[in-house]
Amino acid sequence: MKPRHSPLAFLRRVEGLPVIGVLVLLYGAFLITAPAVFTRPLIYMSFLQTVAPPLVLGLGLTLVITAGEIDLSFPAVVALSGFAFAWAFKNLNTPLAPWIGIVLALAAGALAGYINGLLVAKIHVPSIMATLATQFFWYGITILIANGLQVNIKEIEDTAVHTILTGRIFGVIPAQAVWGLALAILLWFILNRHTFGEAIMFIGDNPNVARVMGINVETTRIKLFTLMGVLAAFAGVLLTTEINVFYPTQGQGYMLPVMAAVFIGGTLISGGQGSIVGTFFGTYVIGSLQAGVVATGITSYWVQSVMGLIMAVAVSINVLIGEGRISTVSARIRHWAVPAHPQTGGEPPANNDASS
Amino acid sequence: MADAPVEQYAAQLVNIEKYFGLVCALKKVTLEIGRNEIVGLIGDNGAGKSTLVKILTGVFPPTSGELYVAGRQVDFRRYNVKQARAYGVETVYQDRSLGEKQVLWRNFFVGRQITRRFGFIDVKKEKQIASEIMLNTIGFRGKGITVDSRVSVLSGGERQGVSIGRAMHFKAELIILDEPTTALSLKEVRKVLDFVHRIKEGGKACIYISHDIQDVYEISDRFIIMDRAKIVASIAKEEISLKGLGEFLLEYAHGFKDKAES
Numbered sequence: 001m002k003p004r005h006s007p008l009a010f011l012r013r014v015e016g017l018p019v020i021g022v023l024v025l026l027y028g029a030f031l032i033t034a035p036a037v038f039t040r041p042l043i044y045m046s047f048l049q050t051v052a053p054p055l056v057l058g059l060g061l062t063l064v065i066t067a068g069e070i071d072l073s074f075p076a077v078v079a080l081s082g083f084a085f086a087w088a089f090k091n092l093n094t095p096l097a098p099w100i101g102i103v104l105a106l107a108a109g110a111l112a113g114y115i116n117g118l119l120v121a122k123i124h125v126p127s128i129m130a131t132l133a134t135q136f137f138w139y140g141i142t143i144l145i146a147n148g149l150q151v152n153i154k155e156i157e158d159t160a161v162h163t164i165l166t167g168r169i170f171g172v173i174p175a176q177a178v179w180g181l182a183l184a185i186l187l188w189f190i191l192n193r194h195t196f197g198e199a200i201m202f203i204g205d206n207p208n209v210a211r212v213m214g215i216n217v218e219t220t221r222i223k224l225f226t227l228m229g230v231l232a233a234f235a236g237v238l239l240t241t242e243i244n245v246f247y248p249t250q251g252q253g254y255m256l257p258v259m260a261a262v263f264i265g266g267t268l269i270s271g272g273q274g275s276i277v278g279t280f281f282g283t284y285v286i287g288s289l290q291a292g293v294v295a296t297g298i299t300s301y302w303v304q305s306v307m308g309l310i311m312a313v314a315v316s317i318n319v320l321i322g323e324g325r326i327s328t329v330s331a332r333i334r335h336w337a338v339p340a341h342p343q344t345g346g347e348p349p350a351n352n353d354a355s356s
Numbered sequence: 357m358a359d360a361p362v363e364q365y366a367a368q369l370v371n372i373e374k375y376f377g378l379v380c381a382l383k384k385v386t387l388e389i390g391r392n393e394i395v396g397l398i399g400d401n402g403a404g405k406s407t408l409v410k411i412l413t414g415v416f417p418p419t420s421g422e423l424y425v426a427g428r429q430v431d432f433r434r435y436n437v438k439q440a441r442a443y444g445v446e447t448v449y450q451d452r453s454l455g456e457k458q459v460l461w462r463n464f465f466v467g468r469q470i471t472r473r474f475g476f477i478d479v480k481k482e483k484q485i486a487s488e489i490m491l492n493t494i495g496f497r498g499k500g501i502t503v504d505s506r507v508s509v510l511s512g513g514e515r516q517g518v519s520i521g522r523a524m525h526f527k528a529e530l531i532i533l534d535e536p537t538t539a540l541s542l543k544e545v546r547k548v549l550d551f552v553h554r555i556k557e558g559g560k561a562c563i564y565i566s567h568d569i570q571d572v573y574e575i576s577d578r579f580i581i582m583d584r585a586k587i588v589a590s591i592a593k594e595e596i597s598l599k600g601l602g603e604f605l606l607e608y609a610h611g612f613k614d615k616a617e618s
Contacts, residue, residue: 195475202466205455212449214438214467272457 016277018317019265022310023281023288030292037295045172049242051287052176053078053235054254055280058261059180059187060231062279065262066191067224068204068271069120069127074232074258076138077112078251081105081233083142086151086246098161105233112138113229117222143248150247157244166242176238181280183231188276200224204271260307261286264314285310365424366391366530366561367412367445372421374407381407382418383585389530389561394552396576397565398605403582405565409532412563413447414440426529438467444529448519448536454507461486461503464522485525493558494521494551513544520551524558531555532563537571549575569605573598583608 014020031038057074064071088101112134119130156162167175191197199220202210207217235254240246263269264285265278286307293303367389374382382404389395399405411418417432424430425443447453454463461479464486470478486503490496494517507515516536523531533552537545545568552575555562566572572579573593579601581589588608596604 189476193476193479195469195471195477198462198466198469198477201458201462202455205457209453209455210466212437212447212453213455214441268457272455 016265016275016281019278019281019285019314022264022314022317023285026285026288026292026310030288030296033296034292038292041172043291043295045174046291047284047288048177049166049174050291051283052174052180052242053239054258054261054287055180055283056183056231056235056238057254057258058265058279058283059184059276060228061258061262062265062267062274062276063187063191063197063200063224064127064228065267065269066204066271066274067200067221068207069221069224071116071131071225071228072128072255073112073116073131073135073138074228074235075251075253075255076135076142077109077229077232078236078239078254079142079246079248080112080138081109081236082240082246082250083146083151083248084108084233085237085240086153087146089153089156090151098156098159102161102237105237106230109229109231109233109236110226111229113226113232114222116229117225120225121218121221139249146246146248148248150245152245153240154244156241162241165238176242179238183234184276184280191274191276196220196223201272201274204268204273206272257286257307258283260311263318264311266318282314285314364391365389366393366426368424369408369412370422370424372408372411372418372423374404374411374416375419380585382411385421385587387580387587387590389563390577391529391561392556392559393577394556394562394564394575396572396579397563397582398567398569398572398579399582400609402584404585405582406534408582409447409534409563409565412440412530413437413445413532441468441526441528444527445532446523446526446528446530447532447534448516448523449534453519454515456508457506459504459506460490460501460518463507463518464489464503464525468526489521489525490518493524494518494554511544511547512540513547516548517551520555524555524560528560530561530563532565534565535567536564537566537568545571569602570598573601581605581608 027038037043057078061071061074082105084107085098085101085105088104089097091097092100094100116127116131116134119125119134120127163175165175165179169175169178189197191200199210199215202213202215203217203220210220211217236251239250261282262279263282265275265280265282267274267278289307289310290300290303293306294300365388367387369385369387372382372385372387373380385404385408387408397405397408410416411423414436417435422429423432423435425440425445428443430443455466458466461483465477465482470481470485472478483503490501490503496514496517501510501514507518510518516533520531520533533548536548540548549571552562552564556575564572564576577593579589579591579593579596580587581591581604589604591601591604
């Protein structure tokens with residue numbers, strides 16, 4: 001049997017090429033329609049600054065979706081960790097307060113992620129339900145312990161943490177953009193060159209195969225959700241540091257744009273294959289739209305329509321090059337909602353076996 | 357003292373029994389698989405073939421009995437799928453041996469990756485060895501398939517070939533093929549049978565489970581026939597013709613049927 005050759009198959013050779021194309025076209029369109037804004041560096045600096053938190057979230061979510069799972073709780077973890085960070089900075093009377101804040105925030109994220117992992121891997125709650133529940137839970141807890149109030153941390157600007165996380169390198173480049181890039185590179189190597197990443201891909205492809213091949217599916221899932229929690233917490237710290245304030249509903253706007261970015265980037269909703277490069281550029285596409293469309297002078301009501309249009313085009317390209325058959329999509333959504341393998345001692349049920 | 361005779365077997369089962377609650381799935385099964393023997397395991401649905409295979413491959417332990425793999429006694433408390441592979445028992449399942457969306461080189465090494473520091477995979481080396489296995493061990497040639505191809509572009513027979521090649525590369529002493537030809541076209545079945553011949557040539561042992569008597573007859577050195585949790589016959593290929601084997605099985609099925617009706 002010959003490999004299926006689609007006329008657009010060449011797009012597959014370079015990871016993330018379709019979405020890079022979309023990004024180039026988008027910026028081209030912006031340059032033509034709003035040259036005054038897009039020929040100056042300021043707007044790009046602004047993108048680098050605002051895209052960092054959703055980028056970090058998208059990178060984590062790429063791994064989760066590649067493993068065939070979903071995480072809906074990350075916006076709540078952004079809020080929870082943002083509060084942990086702001087609270088520690090405000091209330092601990094030591095020069096180390098911002099550092100303790102970071103540790104506390106990341107620990108909170110790890111805990112939230114670990115709980116997701118336990119629910120999914122040990123109790124076999126479908127991830128869409130488990131993380132929907134924890135999303136509500138952590139927002140509730142955050143609002144409760146924050147008394148529903150925002151926390152101003154203007155003084156963070158005078159700390160080394162602020163400089164390291166969100167300062168301006170050489171006075172221009174936002175540090176958080178470098179953090180995002182560094183994490184993207186690290187996670188690309190984790191996914192594509194590390195045994196953990198390979199385990200993620202095989203689990204997303206077919207957990208039974210993964211198990212038979214000696215991959216510890218449970219442990220990998222728990223580690224994965226914990227990692228997602230830590231990344232979401234880091235995104236929360238970046239956001240809170242950048243805007244100098246924690247507010248109890250922070251992160252809420254990230255849910256759908258981050259998912260859109262991941263799918264635009266070519267990560268398969270059916271699991272088994274994910275593209276860190278695609279998510280990287282996909283996040284910049286989504287993150288540039290708002291400011292870009294406004295700059296062109298048309299009403300900002302257009303933003304959502306344009307976002308939808310771009311998503312439709314990018315995802316269509318991914319399907320056309322044979323990377324995301326539509327039939328697998330409904331199957332995956334079903335898996336998110338229904339446990340695919342009721343456990344009988346870590347093995348699929350006996351009546352599935354083609355023998356005796 | 358017992359070592360010498362034991363080692364001539366790839367696997368040896370002594371009085372293996374398995375109960376699921378009150379249901380007896382295997383009753384005092386004693387069986388030896390020779391070092392370079394292809395054994396055809398035949399039996400109706402529910403005869404206990406699958407249970408037997410699962411005990412061999414560490415999916416679950418038996419209720420009682422002993423198992424020796426390549427002369428070493430298996431400690432069932434520590435025996436699992438991974439351990440079984442380390443002992444040299446590999447199973448090729450029809451539909452869950454390979455990750456479909458993954459490239460071939462990853463499929464060859466998943467779970468047993470060649471790593472550098474910190475668990476990072478040595479991709480170059482894995483690809484090179486995978487390529488050698490494809491050419492030399494299983495004889496994939498000039499079909500436009502490389503180690504960078506995804507499994508989804510392979511035919512059913514080719515997939516079995518990859519699994520068998522992988523098992524042989526990892527020095528499996530005993531390769532278990534659990535209905536490897538179900539749902540394959542005749543041409544693809546031919547390929548699988550050729551791969552099994554390579555197991556024999558490679559000096560390894562194989563348990564071949566299938567309902568297709570013709571295929572089983574062609575490749576097996578010996579036939580083990582199971583019925584209702586027991587081994588009812590062990591017949592060497594020299595002792596019986598294909599027609600004879602078919603008649604024997606048919607008789608058995610009828611005898612069983614008569615008994616059940618009376």
